[in-house]
């Protein structure tokens with residue numbers, strides 16, 4: 723009798739373990755869902771058409787777009803004050819921004835040209851060329867990661883700008899196009915999706931969306947009106963702080979992810 727009970731109990735444990743294993747496989751395929759809570763609200767230049775945003779050494783660096791208005795900026799987080807400003811030649815529409823080895827790298831939208839600046843002086847050091855459109859830019863410590871308005875993330879050598887590979891970003895089997903501003907955060911790529919209030923968290927090795935972050939209502943009076951859409955993600959690795967803003971938004975937010983109910 724005791725043996726029968728033990729065997730039955732063992733079978734139940736085995737079945738439960740098998741069910742859990744299957745559930746884990748299923749969970750890996752379905753993106754997690756997060757909303758956010760606002761930790762701090764900061765001012766942001768409502769004339770800044772944000773196309774690239776990073777946080778380094780206590781300050782924000784920002785790339786703004788629109789031909790004739792494009793710029794590179796160093797911005798104080800707490801006040802939104804523009805501490806340093808370099809206009810981009812009027813023929814260019816500036817896009818994504820990242821830093822690399824004491825330099826700032828800035829994309830242009832359709833000119834297939836990028837700029838390399840000295841991070842401290844903003845002096846233009848060189849230009850580089852790339853194919854296709856330039857939207858978002860970040861890096862993973864060894865490669866640049868570029869979005870171009872499609873569902874692709876391309877990986878580039880940060881020195882030679884040679885293309886090293888690419889992934890198609892998918893939510894399950896569905897491609898996720900119009901990936902915009904990017905930020906590499908703890909092994910994942912965060913990407914704004916153009917004209918939406920969602921950020922995709924992407925596994926750069928597979929292209930799979932591992933989570934959706936819903937920022938709906940963060941700035942209700944501006945959100946999704948014209949082109950004043952969510953765009954701009956920066957990460958303070960030392961302080962583990964995540965910042966988001968949008969094109970022409972008067973505010974920039976430090977947010978914390980909260981599992982969606």
Ligand SMILES: [Ca+2]
Pocket residue numbers: 774775776859860903904905954955956
């Ligand atoms: Ca960014």
